[in-house]
Amino acid sequence: MEGTPFFKLSEYSFVAGLLAVGLALLGYVLAIVLSRLGVRRSGLAAAGAGGGTVSFGGPSITAGLATYGTIVAWLGLAFLTAWLILRTIAVGHGPFANMYEFSVSFSWGVLGAYLVFERRYHLRTLGLIALPVTLLMLLYATTIPSTNEPLVPALQNNLLLTVHVAVAIIAYGSFSIAFGAALLYLIQPATGRRGLPRPEILDEISYRAVVVGFPFLTLVIVLGALWAEVAWGTYWSWDPKETASLVTWLIYGAYLHARVVRGWRGRNSALLLMLGFGATLFTYFGNLFFGGLHSYAGLNQ
Amino acid sequence: MSTSLRGDALSAAQDPLDEPEGRALSLPVGDVFERLWHLLISMRTGLALMLFLGFLTFIGTLLTQVPAGTQAVPSAYADFLDAMRAKYGGWTTVFDALGLFAVFSSIWFKATLVLLTTSILACSINRAPRLWRQAVHPRIAASPAFLDHAPLAGYVAVPIAVDHAAEVVRAELKRHHFRTLVTTDEDGVAIFADRFRWGPFGTVIAHLSLILILGGAVLGMGGFRNTDFAVAIGSTVPVGNGTALSLKATDFRDLYYENGSPADYVSHLVLYDNGVQVAERDIRVNDPLRYGDVTFYQSFFGPAADMVVKDSTGKTVFDQGVPLIWGSNDGKKSIGQLTIPGSDLVVYVIGVASGKSDATIKAGQLQVEVYSSANQTTPIGLQVVDEGKPATIAGLDFTFVRERQFTGLIVARDPGALFVWAGALALVLGVILVFLFPSRRIWARVRGSGTGSDVYVAAATRHDMGFESTFRALIDGVQEKGR
Ligand code: HEM
Numbered sequence: 001m002e003g004t005p006f007f008k009l010s011e012y013s014f015v016a017g018l019l020a021v022g023l024a025l026l027g028y029v030l031a032i033v034l035s036r037l038g039v040r041r042s043g044l045a046a047a048g049a050g051g052g053t054v055s056f057g058g059p060s061i062t063a064g065l066a067t068y069g070t071i072v073a074w075l076g077l078a079f080l081t082a083w084l085i086l087r088t089i090a091v092g093h094g095p096f097a098n099m100y101e102f103s104v105s106f107s108w109g110v111l112g113a114y115l116v117f118e119r120r121y122h123l124r125t126l127g128l129i130a131l132p133v134t135l136l137m138l139l140y141a142t143t144i145p146s147t148n149e150p151l152v153p154a155l156q157n158n159l160l161l162t163v164h165v166a167v168a169i170i171a172y173g174s175f176s177i178a179f180g181a182a183l184l185y186l187i188q189p190a191t192g193r194r195g196l197p198r199p200e201i202l203d204e205i206s207y208r209a210v211v212v213g214f215p216f217l218t219l220v221i222v223l224g225a226l227w228a229e230v231a232w233g234t235y236w237s238w239d240p241k242e243t244a245s246l247v248t249w250l251i252y253g254a255y256l257h258a259r260v261v262r263g264w265r266g267r268n269s270a271l272l273l274m275l276g277f278g279a280t281l282f283t284y285f286g287n288l289f290f291g292g293l294h295s296y297a298g299l300n301q
Numbered sequence: 302m303s304t305s306l307r308g309d310a311l312s313a314a315q316d317p318l319d320e321p322e323g324r325a326l327s328l329p330v331g332d333v334f335e336r337l338w339h340l341l342i343s344m345r346t347g348l349a350l351m352l353f354l355g356f357l358t359f360i361g362t363l364l365t366q367v368p369a370g371t372q373a374v375p376s377a378y379a380d381f382l383d384a385m386r387a388k389y390g391g392w393t394t395v396f397d398a399l400g401l402f403a404v405f406s407s408i409w410f411k412a413t414l415v416l417l418t419t420s421i422l423a424c425s426i427n428r429a430p431r432l433w434r435q436a437v438h439p440r441i442a443a444s445p446a447f448l449d450h451a452p453l454a455g456y457v458a459v460p461i462a463v464d465h466a467a468e469v470v471r472a473e474l475k476r477h478h479f480r481t482l483v484t485t486d487e488d489g490v491a492i493f494a495d496r497f498r499w500g501p502f503g504t505v506i507a508h509l510s511l512i513l514i515l516g517g518a519v520l521g522m523g524g525f526r527n528t529d530f531a532v533a534i535g536s537t538v539p540v541g542n543g544t545a546l547s548l549k550a551t552d553f554r555d556l557y558y559e560n561g562s563p564a565d566y567v568s569h570l571v572l573y574d575n576g577v578q579v580a581e582r583d584i585r586v587n588d589p590l591r592y593g594d595v596t597f598y599q600s601f602f603g604p605a606a607d608m609v610v611k612d613s614t615g616k617t618v619f620d621q622g623v624p625l626i627w628g629s630n631d632g633k634k635s636i637g638q639l640t641i642p643g644s645d646l647v648v649y650v651i652g653v654a655s656g657k658s659d660a661t662i663k664a665g666q667l668q669v670e671v672y673s674s675a676n677q678t679t680p681i682g683l684q685v686v687d688e689g690k691p692a693t694i695a696g697l698d699f700t701f702v703r704e705r706q707f708t709g710l711i712v713a714r715d716p717g718a719l720f721v722w723a724g725a726l727a728l729v730l731g732v733i734l735v736f737l738f739p740s741r742r743i744w745a746r747v748r749g750s751g752t753g754s755d756v757y758v759a760a761a762t763r764h765d766m767g768f769e770s771t772f773r774a775l776i777d778g779v780q781e782k783g784r
Binding site for chain 1: 347355713722728736
């Protein structure tokens with residue numbers, strides 16, 4: 001299978017996606033750095049001009065850079081989508097069966113969720129967190145062999161494998177957006193900080209992201225239970241991966257309720273989202289720490 | 302005595318049950334219940350319970366959990382603790398005392414789960430009537446104060462008569478898919494509009510579904526789950542556990558990919574109920590055999606030995622395949638066990654594990670060890686036998702007829718599973734209902750003014766940019782259409 005044209009094309013798409021995400025991030029970082037410099041220089045200029053509010057150069061260049069960044073990020077999503085399709089064709093099942101496939105799919109989820117939220121709320125700053133997360137996942141994927149190991153019997157359930165993990169990717173993508181927004185919330189004082197999105201907006205974005213992610217995570221767990229029943233003969237066996245996903249689910253469940261309690265809105269609930277994303281990553285990387293039944297091809301000793 | 306002290310400063314220190322007055326008797330009890338109730342429905346309590354359950358679960362993920370059944374065997378549990386000591390050192394004693402090696406059956410976990418369930422139930426009971434009222438009998442006229450100070454509030458003056466203006470507001474609300482309810486009073490026209498009014502019941506469904514799931518899990522304990530049901534190919538084994546089922550395995554295949562990793566495990570099974578054949582088919586991982594509420598799952602496999610045992614009179618007392626389901630500690634041998642019906646003898650048959658070699662037992666040979674069930678340390682007889690050659694051990698005539706395979710199954714009956722699945726479905730639907738169909742409520746008031754009508758529109762909502770823009774569009778629409 002490694003030699004087929006689809007396999008080769010999928011590898012190229014992966015590399016193209018990786019480069020695009022890297023470039024997009026570069027565009028965003030440059031835009032932010034330049035706009036910072038621009039702010040400072042225009043401040044000087046303003047002082048020099050005796051109170052005028054002229055600023056030169058900066059804004060249009062930075063706006064342009066950021067716009068290109070977004071376009072390139074969409075291009076990256078297109079490449080990664082191509083990867084998903086080509087890889088599916090090449091290996092004959094949803095590309096979710098080993099750590100390499102799952103990592104690329106995860107980064108697709110993060111990037112996709114970011115771009116959807118960016119389109120809706122026009123908050124590029126969020127990209128400064130979402131893009132590095134995407135890039136790190138992709139770079140991590142490059143460290144794992146992309147070879148296609150045949151599926152062990154337990155994983156031979158095309159429908160459940162595909163749906164269970166595809167849904168997980170949407171959930172994890174949403175949670176990473178919730179995390180990004182909560183992080184931006186936490187690094188500024190309650191009254192907000194120049195150059196960062198307003199805290200209320202970030203709070204709402206976090207909530208919206210969890211509102212998307214929580215039903216999907218619920219579905220992941222239910223589908224996982226269904227699969228466990230079919231493959232292992234019990235819907236719940238306290239397998240570490242199951243357990244970790246339960247922790248994650250409880251934290252996000254607590255977050256949804258916490259927003260109703262006075263005093264938990266804002267800062268405390270943003271902290272819960274930090275915890276939640278920690279749990280998400282723990283669930284995701286769990287296989288590396290503990291054994292259990294959820295072993296993927298490609299990671300078994 | 303207590304009567305004389307009533308009203309005195311001392312009475313406060315008295316046992317409330319000691320006081321003769323009905324008021325004093327009932328109030329503290331009512332008070333306790335009321336406090337308990339408020340504690341149960343408090344979101345802080347709920348939060349604390351959810352997070353604590355998450356914390357316990359996290360511990361259960363981090364710490365190695367004792368395998369099921371190990372705690373029932375003291376020596377096995379001691380071995381387990383020794384292994385843990387190598388990992389956690391002195392903490393092992395602490396973790397053990399706190400029950401952290403079996404978190405999910407610990408008192409902490411169970412108590413938290415019970416409290417959480419109670420709290421969820423209390424919250425639902427507490428909230429459901431209000432949700433019902435809001436969906437079925439909403440308040441149509443909002444107070445002037447609300448119209449002025451609601452989180453979302455808008456005001457438009459339009460140069461048209463009150464009735465006409467009210468019609469415009471209704472039309473705009475309808476255009477945004479709101480249902481409208483209208484009353485007219487001395488103050489003008491009051492309009493209430495809502496959308497997805499059943500959405501909030503998603504929380505009730507989600508909450509009750511959790512109780513259904515937990516109830517199903519408890520019911521499931523009434524079933525059974527046998528994880529080492531081994532059937533030698535060619536043999537028929539009773540399922541037991543209160544069923545009249547017996548299972549015959551006629552074939553097992555383990556298939557591998559070129560790189561040696563497993564590709565497929567397939568057993569061919571024939572199922573009998575009271576001796577009558579009721580099912581026959583292949584099962585594999587991910588494709589179990591279901592019969593009634595009993596399910597057979599492909600789980601493991603290994604070698605088996607067909608054994609025939611005759612007593613001293615030449616009568617056959619045993620003729621079946623014996624699965625060699627255990628491995629020796631060094632992994633070099635496979636061990637199976639058989640009992641001779643009508644005797645108190647326990648027989649172990651020991652073969653060389655596949656791919657291994659042994660000094661005393663060669664390929665094509667088995668070591669047969671016979672013990673009395675009372676003394677399983679010193680064998681009554683022990684002999685290595687060749688395939689096909691009868692041998693007399695402890696007065697019995699053993700023949701190792703041929704080598705076979707066995708298929709290892711999980712057999713389970715879960716009477717709670719249906720509840721769990723119903724609960725899981727309800728949970729997913731409930732959560733989708735809450736979030737996909739968030740309820741929206743808008744109140745409007747149209748009053749006559751000197752030049753036409755004043756329209757006040759208000760909504761109580763959390764930060765929600767989508768709704769805010771709908772709200773704004775609505776007000777713009779009223780302004781536009783009301784010209
Ligand atoms: C693991 C346990 C629980 C789960 C999965 C769960 C699930 C949910 C969900 C999905 C919502 C909708 C959230 C939203 O609209 O943002 C909700 C709302 C709610 N839950 Fe729970 N719940 C749990 C435990 C509890 C407990 C223990 C309580 C009581 C202390 C509680 C009381 C409520 C209330 C009052 C609401 C409505 C909040 C509002 O006003 O919007 N829940 N629950």
